[in-house]
Amino acid sequence: MKPTFEEIEELFKVPADEGYDKTTSLKDAVKKYLKPGMYYHLGAAANLPYGFAYEITRQFWGTDARFKVSCLGASSNIMMALSSTIFNEPNRIIDEIITTYAGDIYPAPAPNKIMMHVFQEGKVKIQNYSLLSMILRFFAGAQNLPLIPVRTITDTSIKTENENSVLQIDNPFDPTQKVTVLKPLNPDVAFMHGIWADKHGNTLLMPPYTGYMWGVLASKKIIVSAEKIVPTETIRKYNYLARIPGHRVSAVVELPFGAHPSANRGIAGVDYGYGEDYDFIVKWRESNRSSDRSFTELKEWLDYWVLGINHEEYLKKIGQEKLDFLKNQKSHPDFWKTEIKDALKGNKIKFETPPTSTEIMASVMANIGAERIKKNGYKTILAGQGISNLAAWLCHKKLLAEDYPVELMAEVGFYGYYPRPSSPFIFEFTSFPTCKSLCGVFETLGYSIQGFMSNNIGFLGAGQIDKHGNINSTKAGNYYLVGSGGAGDVCGCSKETLVCINHQSLRVLKEVPYITGSGKNVKTVITNLGVLEKLDGELALKQVVRQKKDKPLNRHIRKIKRNTG
DSSP states (O other): OOOOHHHHHHHTOOOSSOSOOOBOOHHHHHHHHOOTTOEEEEOOSSSOOHHHHHHHHHHHTTSOOOEEEEOSSBSHHHHHHHTHHHHSTTOOSEEEEEESOBSBOSSSOBOOHHHHHHHHTTOOEEEEOBHHHHHHHHHHHHTTOSOEEESTTTTSHHHHHOTTTEEEEEETTEEEEEEEEEOOOOOSEEEEEEEEEOTTOOEEOOSOOBTTTHHHHTSSEEEEEEEEEOOHHHHHHTGGGEEEOGGGEEEEEEOTTTTTTSOEEEETTTEEEEOOOHHHHHHHHHHTOSSOTTOHHHHHHHHHHTTTOOHHHHHHHHOHHHHHHIIIIITSTTHHHHHHHHHHHTTOSOTTSOOOHHHHHHHHHHHHHHHHHHHHTOOEEEEOSTHHHHHHHHHHHHHHHTTOOOEEEETTTEESOOOOSSOOOTTOGGGGGGOSEEOBHIIIIIIHHHSTTOOEEEEEEOSEEETTOOEEOSEETTEEOOOOBTHHHHHHHSSEEEEEEOOOTTTEESSOSSOSBOSTTEEEEEESSEEEEEETTEEEEEEEOOSSTTSOHHHHHHHHHHTOO
16 A cells, blocks of 8 residues: 555654653762762863763762862862861862863963962872873773873873873884874763753753863763753754763762852853853952961852752852843853943053053063064964963954954864953853864864974963973972963974073073973063073073163063072
8 A cells, every 4th residue: 555645754754752751850960870989070062061970079079989080180170179178187188180180270370379289298199281181081981092192291201100091102103203192091980960861861062162062971880971962963953062972871869050159161152151150259268268277268158059059049149130141141251341341341451550560461471473474484373371462462452453364262172263352261151152173182282282283372370481482381299380271282383383481590501300291392582581592402582671761771680590490
């Protein structure tokens, strides 16, 4: 019998919703899938899974869980659980951290006091990697590869201190060459927050993708949370944003504002998501920066915001007014205009104020960078954090004014972007819509820096620098700084790297104690006192930078010598 069109249509009908129902509560997801002694990973894209970070801290506070944990950047998402070591000695939630950055990030990069304390007390083990090298380890783990090569960290302490996971071997295709290879990583369980997910676990994530979820996909179990649980037909409608396949997911949690205080970018014209809660982040930072070694203020902060409450109570404490502001105003691409108008109206911007020595340093760096870019034909600028970030922005603006084309990049996946003037934060939410491409680290620190036809100049800051141009942002003796982030990758393979640093005897040295980034491509260093350039492989003073023009030149040079270690 000949079938009707309706029967054929019904036969090939795509179901509106499908798959096993894996939805559960935040509490039950963590309780069921995370056990003491496990290795867990906190994923990162355009947001961080703070809801899971809070819940892990709540459930394991005071216990001796001794987790190994990995994340691309360890800030408050890790420090909350890490602080349990301070208050519950000898028990500790976290025993080992694998990361590229462990410190504060807003409003400026800086060492974190919790990390410094537990590092000095020997209460945590840290495996330090660069951003690209760590993501490559996850990529290898997800692809079930035995090893994977990397170029950017070959001449660094990252390679030498991680001898169990980083090796140098003969290139099998060219016996005259050595190649650095990495061991894969496979966490026991990963936690990730998306914008939407269906009940089966198919999850939508917004770019920039940073590490493309390879750390999540390399894990044995995946637990996702999302702002909203939606039908599978909605996932199909936005399938170009689906980054975690449902068949790999073990549990799904509906968790509004599950990324707070980080932002969670939404779909333009549908749901803008919400912006970063900078006020909250600053209060967290202040709570653990007091000089009191008892960390009283930190414990008060944890008691109020984390311990003994659930996610719904957490949101009530933030308040509906603040949540509405983050969602309905802060998330809008043009929110920076409101901030600038308010600042102008309130006379908060002091245009007549003379530039500080730090601002002069940024300006000098921008000018030198513009000259080098035009002279050498560099096509991309990788902007680092802090003052180097502002210098890169200024350099980009100067070149645009001269109709010289160059693309500005930030490591997490910004390509061809135009920084907004309201906030100097390197990954500012309102800069997203200005990008020509929102991608990930494989594009920025990968082929744009170390690729076959790459032609990049890096702008970086550093904790320390030596006469060879090697930078250290990781550790010095008993002090933990912040780590590499993408700095090791930028130094390793950019055609040229500019570094800015305050000229102090503990920071400008003959030899750095730890090489975060190789100095082989660092050709110029700009300090608040002078400009140093490579001469026969070593940095030498080429130009002084003076804020007070009436100060004798010989006195200024003596000051530079006194402040050089």
